[in-house]
Amino acid sequence: MEDINLKMVDNGLDFILKSLDTIDKSDEDLKYSLLNLHAGIQLMLKEILYQKDWSLIFQKIEDADIDKLRNGDFSSVNYKMLVKRLKDECNLELDKKLSDKLNWLKKERNKAEHYQFVVSSDVLKSNIVQLLTFLIPFLKTDMIEKGYFGSDDDRFSKIKEYLHTFDAYVNERLKLIEDEVDEIDVPLQCPACSQETVDFIDQTDAFCHFCDEQIANFADEYIYHFVDRYSSIKDGGEDPLMECPSCDYETFICLDGYQYVCLSCGVKPTQDDLTTCSGPVCAEKIVYRRQSSEDEYEPSFCELCLDYFKNA
């Protein structure tokens, strides 16, 4: 193909670096930090598609046209399609943790663009540390080592320096709140800063010690950011949102295969405390395990099934 140099890697690295430069500034600059970071990473990823086949950076491949490409007169591939094509066309599947953080970035970027912007620089740093922790190895393995740009690139070194500075800052902040967080029996992840520093206040609100702020409608916020209902069910898995054995709301989740928590009423039983109802009415509802002595368990039924027995 003719030599059309889109400079996507150069612009991408510039944008990423610029986004980190403005992070200590005022609200308005923070907003541009998010917009630039998102734009920069997208450009880097697009370069991979472009090298595979230039038509892949058109949102609609059937519209791909060399003159349009030369003039920049085209709708470029959106994020969702970009990720899909990387996987389908370049055999490049983003690491789950990187892709989670990129999804976070996309959501925050959209918020920053359309709504009033309220995120603090602490919150951004906390998330950006996590993002860069996964992005830098990706850039190294999937871009530098494959020749997209040189390992001696000054901007790449600066991005790594920023990670270390922010990381040190975030750790200091975590140290400050260590005692408070230690007192929470099951700290939950914060939808804003992504640190595991959240405790319940009441039925609807929670408090994040890292953000030092109350989180209204905690269950909704948490589910929106961290519970991927669609993918779990689509792949034939179980619904990650279960009915709570205490309050009956469908906000009961399993954190790590053992620890459960209800995002509405805040109960935090473990696997040992729970079993499924073996009654005939419900579909194996989760219930508390009934124990009559040290190692003797009675059958445990849910209210519905108990009612059924009573009336039978």
Ligand SMILES: [Zn+2]
């Ligand atoms: Zn937080």
Ligand SMILES: [Zn+2]
């Ligand atoms: Zn509950």
Ligand SMILES: [Zn+2]
């Ligand atoms: Zn039942």
